[in-house]
Amino acid sequence: MVELYRNEMLTVRDVWDTLRAQFPQVEGFGKSLLFCVNQEFADLDTRIKEGDELAIFPPVSGGED
């Protein structure tokens, strides 16, 4: 759980930066992560508001070749 208090508009980047500072071990995943807001693909500039669901995960690998 990460709590952010800001008056101005928040973006995915703000949350990601906070997470990286708090959990340096995620840094290794670097650029190969996907960001989703409310179960839709998003990017670092996507705006988020209170109550939004943010998911960060690696490229998907379901199914079989």
Added chain:
Amino acid sequence: MRMRSYQQMETGDVYEIVRDAIHLDLLAKQLTQPQDGATLIFAGVVRNNTQGRRTLYLEYEGYEPMALRKMREIGETLKQRWAVNQVGIVHRLGRLEIGETSVGIVVTSAHRRTAFEACHFAIDTVKKIVPIWKKEFFEDGEIWVEGDFSQSPIL
């Protein structure tokens, strides 16, 4: 043996995440209608090796609500782009043994070419945008398989 049938939406299509065996024969039978001339059935199965390294079994995990949404989105895209009648996409999570079906796709259409093309698009897109991951267990260790990042997840 599965006794219940797959849950069809109002449109007749099926999108499910399950934790037991996928019965494609049952799904195909449920989705096929009199106007169909082709029922295309794709099964993604667990292979016994990855680049020569022997796989013992796999474990699948998913971000389930989003995975279901994306499966539905793929089905809707199929119906917009191709003259398909019904779509069924079922993905299994949990531990799967070699040879078991991890993902099943059924596409019905009046004609086979349409069904082949749509089904091909469906499985390629499942592997790109549906948030499900697999962990491979080998004799000497285990790894989470990372998908291909160069494939944009935006449809």
